[in-house]
Amino acid sequence: MPIEERGDAHLITHALAKDTLSRLRDVETSQVAFRKGLVKLGRICGYDIIDGAMETEFVSIRTPLAETTGERVKRLDDVVIVNVLRAATPFVEGLLKAFPRAKQGVISAGRNEEAGMGEDGTFPISIDYTKLPEIRESDTVIVADPMLATGSTMCAVLDHVLEQGPDPEHLFVLSAVSAPDGLVRVGEQFPEADLLTVAIDDHLNDEGFIVPGLGDAGDRAFRTE
Ligand SMILES: O=P(O)(O)OC[C@H]1O[C@H](OP(=O)(O)OP(=O)(O)O)[C@H](O)[C@@H]1O
């Protein structure tokens, strides 16, 4: 199975996910290659979520030649993907290749970098715009953000997502790179969430950036610096 348990999180271990993340980390990777890499990584992660966490069922099929039995992924319509603006946008574009019929929500959430990281290791988060579909108990919700650093953004986003209605059957927090602090913070505050990530990095620096990380994912994808 391409998803392995690791402490507070589950690691997506597909070789192509690691390959793609390594290209994203490279400081020489151009903006276009970076954005395309995030799309690719989202697609791989989506396939791995389906492989590791979604049920399948056997169905009868008639091919042009004969009756046979096939296997289908169940309940792909009951998936909600939440895009945490803005760095998650290309990542979600890739996820949608695996979940083309997912309902989508967006939340614009940003760290107040000027305020800096507080003594408790968190950032103030401003949530400026949200548009979420109805979330039902039977849904699988995937909240996607390529970077989980202090976890401040994800905690604010999850508060918002969960206050809208009943707890969904499955709640996944999907990131490309996570810092140990962020995983612990989100895991403690939202024990119902399944934390999925491609890599757990070493530490956060004084500015709250993941080390070694890949830099500022939003700036690299959107060419803003
Ligand atoms: O775990 P945290 O410490 O909260 O940091 C992670 C957040 O930081 C980045 O967003 P950023 O605030 O840079 O916004 P952007 O996507 O617009 O660049 C990233 O995409 C996460 O949302």
Ligand SMILES: O=c1cc[nH]c(=O)[nH]1
């Ligand atoms: O390392 C980090 C931390 C937060 N946001 C990013 O884009 N990168």
Ligand SMILES: [Mg+2]
């Ligand atoms: Mg940013």
